[in-house]
Amino acid sequence: MSERFDKAAKDWDKSDKRRQLSENIGNAILENVQFEPRMRVMDFGAGTGLLSGHIAPKVATIAAVDISQGMLDELGAKKELQHKVLTYCRNILHDPLEEEFDGIVSAMALHHVEDTDEILKVFYDHLKPGGFVALADLDKEDGTFHSHGNEGVYHFGFDRERFRAKLEAAGFTSVRFTTAHTFVKEGGRTYPVFLATASK
Ligand SMILES: C[S@@+](CC[C@H](N)C(=O)[O-])C[C@H]1O[C@@H](n2cnc3c(N)ncnc32)[C@H](O)[C@@H]1O
Numbered sequence: 365m366s367e368r369f370d371k372a373a374k375d376w377d378k379s380d381k382r383r384q385l386s387e388n389i390g391n392a393i394l395e396n397v398q399f400e401p402r403m404r405v406m407d408f409g410a411g412t413g414l415l416s417g418h419i420a421p422k423v424a425t426i427a428a429v430d431i432s433q434g435m436l437d438e439l440g441a442k443k444e445l446q447h448k449v450l451t452y453c454r455n456i457l458h459d460p461l462e463e464e465f466d467g468i469v470s471a472m473a474l475h476h477v478e479d480t481d482e483i484l485k486v487f488y489d490h491l492k493p494g495g496f497v498a499l500a501d502l503d504k505e506d507g508t509f510h511s512h513g514n515e516g517v518y519h520f521g522f523d524r525e526r527f528r529a530k531l532e533a534a535g536f537t538s539v540r541f542t543t544a545h546t547f548v549k550e551g552g553r554t555y556p557v558f559l560a561t562a563s564k
Contacts, residue, residue, distance in 0.1 A: 366431045366432040366433070366434075368515060368516055369411070369430075369431075369432035369434060369435050370432050370433065370434030370435070371434070372434075372435075373411075373412060373432065373434035373435045373437065373438050374434075374438070376411060376412045376414075376435065376438060377412050377414065377438070381547070382414065383414065384545075385471070385472070385545050385547070385557070386414035386415050386417075386418065386471060387418070388544050388545040388557075389415060389418075389471045389472075389500040389544045389545060389557065389559065390415055390417075390418025390419065391418070391544075392500070392542055392544035392545075392559045393415075393418070393419065393469055393498045393500075393544075393559065393561075394418070394419075394422070396498065396540070396542060396559065396561050397467065397496055397498050397561060399419070399422035399423055399467075400422075400423070400466075401422070401423065401424060402423075402424055402466075403422075403423040403424055403466040403467060404423070404424055404425050404426075404427070404463070404465050404466055405419060405423050405425070405426050405427070405465055405466060405467045405468065405469060406426070406427045406428075406429055406461070406465045406467075406468045406469070406490060407419070407426050407427070407428050407429065407449075407468075407469050407470065407471075408429050408456070408468055408469070408470040408473055408483075408487070409429070409430055409470055409471070409472070409473020409474070409476065409477075410426075410428035410429060410430050410435075410436070410439060410449075410451075411430060411432070411435040411436075411438075411439070411473075412435050412438040412439050412442075413428060413438070413439035413442055413445055413449060414471070415469060415470075415471040416428050416439065416445060416448075416449050417442070417444070417445060419469060420444075420445060420448040420449060423448075423466075424448075425448055425449070425450065426445075426448055426449045426450070427449075427450055427452055427461060427463065427465065428449050428450065428451045428452065429452045429454065429456055429461070430451070430452075430453060431453065431454070431455050432453070433453045436451040436453050439451055456486055456490070457477070457479070457482060457483060457486055460486065460489065460490065461490060463490070464490060464491060464492045464495070465490055465491055465492065465495060466491075466492060466495050466496075467491070467495055467496040467497065467498065468487050468490065468491065468495070468496075468497045468498070468499075469497075469498045469499070470497075470498075470499045470500065470501075471500045471501075472500065472501055472502070472557070473501070474499060474501045474519070474522070475501055475502060475517055475518060475519040475520070475521060475522070476516055476517065476518065477518065478518040480519065480522075480527075480530055481530055481533065481534065484530055484531060484533075484534035484536070485534045485535075487534070488534050488535045488536065488564055491564040492564070493564060494563065494564060495563070495564045496561060496562065496563050496564070497531075497536065497560070497561065497562050498559060498560075498561050499559070499560045499561075500544050500545075500557055500558065500559045500560075501521065501522055501557065501558065502520075502521035502522070502555060502556075502557055502558075503521050503522065503523075503524065503555070503556045503557065503558055504520065504521040504522060504523045505520050505521040505555055506520060507520045508553070509521070509547070509549075509555050511549075521555075522558075524541050524558055524560070527558075527560060528541070528560070531560065531562045535564065536562035536563065536564060537562065537563050537564075538561075538562055538563045539560060539561070539562040540560070540561050540562070541558050541559070541560050542558070542559050542561075543556050543557070543558060543559075544557050544558065544559040545557040
């Protein structure tokens with residue numbers, strides 16, 4: 365799957381739709397999470413850093429985690445992020461970081477991870493007590509969202525109540541949802557994107 369994103373990396377940021385999505389998710393996260401300048405945050409599935417770029421001015425450091433070196437190379441080339449963001453090309457499901465974070469943010473990455481229960485537990489283990497998650501992904505859809513095909517897509521979005529139950533089973537509390545963005549595709553078909561926030 366990382367090859368698919370390696371190939372897409374060079375042109376990733378050229379899409380107005382992707383930039384608009386990241387801006388809306390970034391704004392929803394800033395509205396729902398209290399950031400502090402001392403905080404160390406992980407961006408899971410950070411890609412080229414579109415979301416990291418929104419959060420970076422509010423925190424001390426961001427650990428940008430992704431399995432695609434191509435995507436992370438694009439992030440690493442962004443001068444404005446170089447003093448704040450460290451990149452980690454690794455699968456933290458099998459190879460965790462040796463650091464605990466104040467928070468974990470993520471945009472549109474979880475539907476690419478097969479075992480949702482496990483990744484939520486891994487997030488929990490990477491957080492300091494009182495830490496937060498702010499996770500954005502598609503609401504449940506019928507498999508028509510990815511127009512290029514569903515290779516590497518393990519979930520056609522998520523049902524919010526089931527996702528809440530998974531967060532709670534992983535140990536999270538104070539789970540809240542908001543709608544961060546809505547894609548409108550051809551024929552007026554809509555695909556909402558939720559933001560779930562929760563605390564350790
Ligand atoms: C749809 S892109 C989103 C990228 C970025 N968050 C954004 O909003 O532009 C999904 C990203 O998740 C990454 N990804 C998929 N599985 C992953 C895993 N197990 N661990 C870390 N990153 C993963 C992909 O390589 C890709 O960069």
